[in-house]
Amino acid sequence: MKPAAFIYHDPKTSKEVIELLSKYEDAKILAGGQSLMPMLNMRFVVPDHVIDINGVKELDSVFDNGSSLEIGAMTRQSNLSKSQDVKTKTPIFLEALGNVGHFQTRNRGTIGGSLCHLDPAAEIPCLMAAYDAVMIAEGPNGLREIPFSEWPLTYMIPSLEPDELLIKVRVPYWNSHHGYSFVEFARRHGDFAIIAVAVLIEMDGKTISRASISVGGADIRPIRLFEAEEVLKGENLDVRVFKSAAEIARKVDAMSDAYVTSSYRQRLAATLVERALVQAAERVSRGEN
Amino acid sequence: MGVRYIGAEVQRMEDPKLITGHGRYVDDIVFDGMLHAAFLRSSQAHAKIHSIDASKASALSGVKRVFTLADLGPNYERRMNQLYPAPVIEQNKTQYPLAKDEVCYVGEAIAVVVADSRAIAEDALALIVVDYETLPAVIDVRTALEDGAQLAHSDATSNLMGKMRSKFGDIKDAFSKADHVFSAGFMQHRGGCHSMETRGVIARDDPWGDGLTLWTSAQSPYLIRRALANWLGEPEERIRVIAPDVGGGFGPKAGFYPEEIVIPLVARIMECPVKWIEDRQEHFISTTTQRDQYWDLEVACASDGKILGLKGKVTHENGAYIPYGILLPNSSLTPLPGAYSIPAIDVGLDIVFTNTVPNSPVRGAGRPCGIYAVERMVQVVSRRLGIDPAIVRRRNFVRPEQMPYETGAKLRGGDPVIYDSGDYEALLDKALELSDYNSFKARQTEARKEGRYLGIGISSCIEDTGMGPYEGTTVRVEASGKIVVKTGAASQGQGHHTMISMIVAENLGVTPEDIIFESADTGKFPHGIGAIGSRIAANVAPSAFDAASKVREKALKLAAEILETAEADLDIEAGIVRVNGAPDVSISLGELAIKLTPPSSTRVPKGFDPILEATSFEGSSGSPIASGTNVAEVEVDIGTGEVKVLRYSVAHDCGVMINPTIVHGQIVGGVVHGIGNALFERMIYDDQGQPLTMNYGEYLLPLASEMPRIDVAHIETPSPLNSLGVKGAGEGGTIPAAAAIIAAIENALEEFSVEIDYYPVDPQYLTGLLEASVAS
Amino acid sequence: MPDYRNINVVVNGVKHELDVETRTSLGDFLRQEIKLTGTHLGCEHGVCGACTVLLDGEAVRSCLMLAVQANGHEITTVEGLAEEDGSLHPLQEAFWKHHGLQCGFCTPGMLTSLAAYLGDNPEPNERDLREAISGNICRCTGYQSIVDAALDAAKKMRGE
Structure with missing residues (x-):
């Protein structure tokens, strides 16, 4: 399990990265390496060129622009968990990041790496779906913004041109009293989830004014349950309403593979959506956030 | 008498090097000019090989040579020998060291590249072109014996490797007298080895010096020496096999593998040392595993739960070849009455070839399967009759006063299975106490009010440990006063160095720190068997004890002459022989060693052999039977099907414990392996024989986060079969675990009347059962 | 090339x-x-x-x-991990004392992982530690003795 030989590049700026991407046809970006390195070791991926972007310091930043959190693509998952802005403004990230692999892999794994690898069950893409985050890519012609809904083209393929690099993501804040919950079911702690659910809710007095429910692991990409979100709007924090939302989740399009059937994924989606809504409701009622 | 070590919690002597990064595992060994090997393995489950074109690979810079079977030499186009011939084997299929013209599982070695580095060797693998003609594969063992089934080997007459049967008592009578007959069918899947260190071999041939030396990550270096010598047709004297530090074995490292032929031959041809280290992907497809067993049983019982008879049939998946005889299927049947007195048993077992990785035992071998089967049937009786499972067990246990108890079953060699000692009901009581069994109902009711489903399950077991014939020890006092202790016993983490040193130290009157320990090197000790079947303590402890006793006797006799006193007045402490009551009169063991091994022109004392040394092969006069009861408490999340093990209690009896800390570690580690079998570990193939479970994200080894704290209590019933009263402890945690967990799950889901018919139990299977139950 | x-x-x-x-x-x-x-x-x-x-x-x-x-x-x-004079890290001492290793193959990764983890989390409980080492597989010990060793080492490192 040793990688095939490649030519190694270590650019220092995003511009240099893009030049290299434009120049070489068979090149792979090496970010945190927690997904690419296993694939290199197993020779599932045999690129001629590896472009290591760990030296591109401009990509490693977490910035509060007042209305959104801007997260540089090379921000390590562990560093994001330590961010004070994340703690106060997007606390669901902390809950989700604790399930991303293990602390040793989070020390290297990056936000951008996970978003470009785009495993359908991964936690970070599921969060981005919940937030309608904006992916910002840089190419030879400058910056391009891609809403997360358009980011996954298909199974594990992001909407990036061969000469584009994901620079950062913009995560718009919900109001400071929003309720949230991230729950997932994995066989073991740190495994990819079979199903992961991210829920955000905002209240107007006693009624839900805004809701977001995203489900990872069911389909080939994380999906939003818009129909269920509509069901919640204008309703009180009522378990019966949560159950109706869960029944919509039960009908979600779901994959089957050698390990998990689509009907089990649907069952989990229903169970976890209900549990996430209950927890988000408890938090918003307690004014925890 | 000197310091007592036996029974003390001595810190392990192995540990200082291992905790500082100074262990020496195979891959840590480097020789000048050493080359690195990588194997090309079959990508097909079953295929004819028409040709192998290695020309491009051979031409790659850094590649020294590519070998196919023919390149190993004209004398070597032979299949490997059967390690354990047995009349049961009707079709003896062993593999070629490198495939000749047919491959029968994904992972079968076809060619080997030798290169300057492992990376270059892997580069070359990608350039070898094999012309395969795909043949139909047999994967599902349930249909493999049907008429017209595809054949796992193109020249076989059927997929049946052989049939076995365990039969005793009057089974007809048992079933005709029974108040009730219940039946149950279930599949048991046990996974692979997954020692954290993979396999690995280094070979060096020195025809003018040491001959052929192998460093291999193995449990049985002596077996490898013998098998290699036999196959090569060369004397054992010219082959040395060393197992250095070994990073776990668990059964699959106890065999003899194709790589242990190929790497030595390649090293000989290349005239330089060659190293092959299995990578984790190879481990999944080339290291032997256990696989599926399908059991269909009927139990005859009286209305009070007394079991009268057990009959049925087992289909055992063997994989493609027979590297390990019939040890695994055999050890699935021999434990069959379990901890119970069952007067009649008749269970047949078919051993079936499939196009998957060959079989070998994994921790516990077949015993976890046999015990699971018995415990399942006890659970069935208990549930169907509505009698507490603890009570059913009490009504059926073999009782202490029945010992020695002949079950009626036969061991592989034909000897009767005899339970030598133990108190199974006392173990049950202890485990129930540890688990607060009596208050469980209250806990369960309370939890149910919160919508939580708790369950409790019991499993009792026996384990035949310490199979013979021997594992010897030599004890020698050096002139320096250091004690050299040598044994054939190979360790993969069990702490043999510590255990044996404690015995020698106590008996000889030295400190464990004075002992220089040598093991698992055929060049240092002449004979050995290997670390399998929880056999080391029951074999090597008596030989170490005996060898140390003989050295002690010799030392005391000589010291008595020199010090002009009676032997009875002497004692040895910290390596010094002293006269009782006259502490100034003394002589050290080192000085005595010099007296016995004097320089030239002096004499060896009259009546003595030279050298203060003794060797013993004393072992156990039969298989000491360890026993235990486990109680598992679980919570089932009916929304997801997740099973959490909340609490786990073990009462175990391995006779006299030499080092309770080590025993505790063996039990806890064994239980976790058993929980892995019950809930997590599954190796999946598709119907074409392609392995799908190829990494540790997919093959679920138990992690710390999901494992419970395990409470362990011991009862020490000394075995009458050896001088120290010891029994084996290496597998007693694993054997009963799956049955306890699965009984607990059924108990948690009592109101859904769920009956579990396979393991590993995954959450989706459980929710499926729940949905079926709700629907009906 | x-x-x-x-x-x-x-x-x-x-x-x-x-x-x-x-x-x-x-x-x-x-x-x-x-x-x-x-x-x-x-x-x-x-x-x-x-x-x-x-x-x-x-x-x-x-x-x-x-x-x-x-x-x-x-x-x-x-x-x-050990001091230059050979004196062991508290984790090494504790692994030895609590039988936190058997074959020793996973041990280096357990020790380095826990050394870093305890540096950031000086007062972990058993649950925390089980999560912390969930990215380290041990096939021998069943983890319990490793957890016990880590609890003990953490105590020592806190000076208790």
Whole structure:
């Protein structure tokens, strides 16, 4: 399990990265390496060129622009968990990041790496779906913004041109009293989830004014349950309403593979959506956030 | 008498090097000019090989040579020998060291590249072109014996490797007298080895010096020496096999593998040392595993739960070849009455070839399967009759006063299975106490009010440990006063160095720190068997004890002459022989060693052999039977099907414990392996024989986060079969675990009347059962 | 055509400058070039944790990093945990005392991982520790003695 030989590049700026991407046809970006390195070791991926972007310091930043959190693509998952802005403004990230692999892999794994690898069950893409985050890519012609809904083209393929690099993501804040919950079911702690659910809710007095429910692991990409979100709007924090939302989740399009059937994924989606809504409701009622 | 070590919690002597990064595992060994090997393995489950074109690979810079079977030499186009011939084997299929013209599982070695580095060797693998003609594969063992089934080997007459049967008592009578007959069918899947260190071999041939030396990550270096010598047709004297530090074995490292032929031959041809280290992907497809067993049983019982008879049939998946005889299927049947007195048993077992990785035992071998089967049937009786499972067990246990108890079953060699000692009901009581069994109902009711489903399950077991014939020890006092202790016993983490040193130290009157320990090197000790079947303590402890006793006797006799006193007045402490009551009169063991091994022109004392040394092969006069009861408490999340093990209690009896800390570690580690079998570990193939479970994200080894704290209590019933009263402890945690967990799950889901018919139990299977139950 | 780079790394306090093939993992580099074989490769796909080392004090998988990426960084391996005078790290002492290892193959990764973890989390409970080592697979011990050792070491490191 040793990688095939490649030519190694270590650019220092995003511009240099893009030049290299434009120049070489068979090149792979090496970010945190927690997904690419296993694939290199197993020779599932045999690129001629590896472009290591760990030296591109401009990509490693977490910035509060007042209305959104801007997260540089090379921000390590562990560093994001330590961010004070994340703690106060997007606390669901902390809950989700604790399930991303293990602390040793989070020390290297990056936000951008996970978003470009785009495993359908991964936690970070599921969060981005919940937030309608904006992916910002840089190419030879400058910056391009891609809403997360358009980011996954298909199974594990992001909407990036061969000469584009994901620079950062913009995560718009919900109001400071929003309720949230991230729950997932994995066989073991740190495994990819079979199903992961991210829920955000905002209240107007006693009624839900805004809701977001995203489900990872069911389909080939994380999906939003818009129909269920509509069901919640204008309703009180009522378990019966949560159950109706869960029944919509039960009908979600779901994959089957050698390990998990689509009907089990649907069952989990229903169970976890209900549990996430209950927890988000408890938090918003307690004014925890 | 000197310091007592036996029974003390001595810190392990192995540990200082291992905790500082100074262990020496195979891959840590480097020789000048050493080359690195990588194997090309079959990508097909079953295929004819028409040709192998290695020309491009051979031409790659850094590649020294590519070998196919023919390149190993004209004398070597032979299949490997059967390690354990047995009349049961009707079709003896062993593999070629490198495939000749047919491959029968994904992972079968076809060619080997030798290169300057492992990376270059892997580069070359990608350039070898094999012309395969795909043949139909047999994967599902349930249909493999049907008429017209595809054949796992193109020249076989059927997929049946052989049939076995365990039969005793009057089974007809048992079933005709029974108040009730219940039946149950279930599949048991046990996974692979997954020692954290993979396999690995280094070979060096020195025809003018040491001959052929192998460093291999193995449990049985002596077996490898013998098998290699036999196959090569060369004397054992010219082959040395060393197992250095070994990073776990668990059964699959106890065999003899194709790589242990190929790497030595390649090293000989290349005239330089060659190293092959299995990578984790190879481990999944080339290291032997256990696989599926399908059991269909009927139990005859009286209305009070007394079991009268057990009959049925087992289909055992063997994989493609027979590297390990019939040890695994055999050890699935021999434990069959379990901890119970069952007067009649008749269970047949078919051993079936499939196009998957060959079989070998994994921790516990077949015993976890046999015990699971018995415990399942006890659970069935208990549930169907509505009698507490603890009570059913009490009504059926073999009782202490029945010992020695002949079950009626036969061991592989034909000897009767005899339970030598133990108190199974006392173990049950202890485990129930540890688990607060009596208050469980209250806990369960309370939890149910919160919508939580708790369950409790019991499993009792026996384990035949310490199979013979021997594992010897030599004890020698050096002139320096250091004690050299040598044994054939190979360790993969069990702490043999510590255990044996404690015995020698106590008996000889030295400190464990004075002992220089040598093991698992055929060049240092002449004979050995290997670390399998929880056999080391029951074999090597008596030989170490005996060898140390003989050295002690010799030392005391000589010291008595020199010090002009009676032997009875002497004692040895910290390596010094002293006269009782006259502490100034003394002589050290080192000085005595010099007296016995004097320089030239002096004499060896009259009546003595030279050298203060003794060797013993004393072992156990039969298989000491360890026993235990486990109680598992679980919570089932009916929304997801997740099973959490909340609490786990073990009462175990391995006779006299030499080092309770080590025993505790063996039990806890064994239980976790058993929980892995019950809930997590599954190796999946598709119907074409392609392995799908190829990494540790997919093959679920138990992690710390999901494992419970395990409470362990011991009862020490000394075995009458050896001088120290010891029994084996290496597998007693694993054997009963799956049955306890699965009984607990059924108990948690009592109101859904769920009956579990396979393991590993995954959450989706459980929710499926729940949905079926709700629907009906 | 092999691609080589010259790198500077400090391993256990010792400076090394040498050429490495760029495809070489940090784990292979430490074992083969620096000759520190205490770091073990158990799976080479980032799950088993046996190869964990400290990169500038943070625990990382050395099978999931290229050696060339360690250029300019400091690495600590299991060989670097004990003091220069040979006195053991509290975790090493505790592993020995609590029988926290059997075959010893996963042990280097357990020790390095826990050394980093306890540095950031001086007062863990059993649950925390079980989660902390969930990225390190041990096939022998059943983890219990490792957890016990870590609890004990944490206590010592807090000066209790």
